[in-house]
Amino acid sequence: MRQRIVTGVLAGALFVALTIAGGWFYTGLLILLAIIGFTEYVTMNGFRWHHPASLLGYAGVLLFVLPWDELGVTAPSVLTIIWMLAFLLLAVTVITKNRTTIDGAALMLLGALYVGYGFAAMNEVRQAGEDGLFWTFLAFGCIWASDIGAYFVGRALGRTKLWPSISPNKTIEGAAGGILLALVVAVIGSWMEPSVLELPEALMFGLLAAIAGQFGDLIQSAYKRVRDIKDTGKLLPGHGGVLDRCDSWIIVFPLLVLVGLLPT
Template identity: 35%
Template sequence: MLQKRVITATLGVAVVVLALLLGTTTWQVLVFIAAVWAMIEFASLAHQRFYAVMSICAYLVIAYAVFSRSPVGTHFLVVVLAVFLAIPVLLQNRVSVQQSAFVLAGALYIGLGAKSLTEMHALPNGTLWLFVYLLSVWSTDTAAYFVGRSVGGRKLLPAISPNKTVSGSLGGLVAAIIIPTIVGVIAISPHGWVKYVVVGFAASVVGQIGDLIESAYKRTSGVKDSGHLLPGHGGMLDRTDSLLFAAPIVLWLMTSLR
């Protein structure tokens, strides 16, 4: 299992870094593909097939979020909300209001997260800042896994995610602060170390909350993994939940702390 995790993670990091280096369009396409795949898995938790009306509406929301140059404003959110509320009526209750609300939550969470990832890339030194953010999330996941397995101890929230420990969570937080800060000081500017610490801290804390929220959704749906796309890691949503959930807040911090 560990060997599969390492191989999959190495290939994934290589693809992400290559997309970052190839420029904005390549990065947008990669984010869009990953976000749509995550949305397919999220919709399946609500027992909606990838070609269902709600799923297609969710893909359109994500496409607009990723490729539009306009900010995601109030008017857009109102239109999206109205469409998803109308779906149960238009389909004569073949889809429940609860299912529509579930998929709506996924479309907004994944869409806004994907939009934030493309906006980060557009910032001055955006590629480097985005890499700092990615390192924060990856460091959290990796350190939490190994520290949790090595140290063990008290469970974090056993009713939601029985394998996560307090020691793993703290280990992930420490790694998310130290590793990206070192990289940021070397690659961007030694004077911005406070920003790197703040970004790492926020990415780790908010990302872990996002991971727990997805675990709660999966537990409600009675599944262990959102999919089986990535050997040793589960589905695309399992790998991107933290990344997408924390991205809007981290983007706000990046622009506010400049």
């Protein structure tokens, strides 16, 4: 437990500092996390990092997460990246005479989108003008509030299992507590910056962030059960890998961007 707390505090402090610094400090961190996260995904699915399908997946992740505008290059659209990556992965199944199957190609396409666009959305929000830092911390605040509320309310009041076949310790009462605390954080954000975030929008923001964040956690739990593993990696002692820690982030940020609640 002590190792878990120390690791969490140090990693959290570094992450907050780089987020505040912004620019290439934050961008570089997200690129690194995306690469490590995709490596965990590749390993979970029984691929080697240098497999042709894996290499194409890494390329797809980088195409998503690199800040093309800052590099002075016209950014390819998300649809362009997805289609080209799908075509190349399907071409690999032909070139390898099905030693790389269509199932493997689909896994790498899904992983590149899941990991790559997830971290790309975080970077887009942070770079979104003078309010980018506010929106970034509001999203993370709602995610973390949901986690904290779900944990403590679940421990204190949890009786009804939420989804025992996927995550046996989660309860409906805990999930509700997480949603409530995320709403509180969103309302505080609206109170602090009323000209940026109005109250009705804040309530929708907190609700979606909490629900999507909890689904992000359940998605990763379900995947680990299928692969029969406890953690996705060993990057952070006591905390597991990047996908263990960022599973909510890479669902919440893209969703809030796509529904227009986060600017890019």
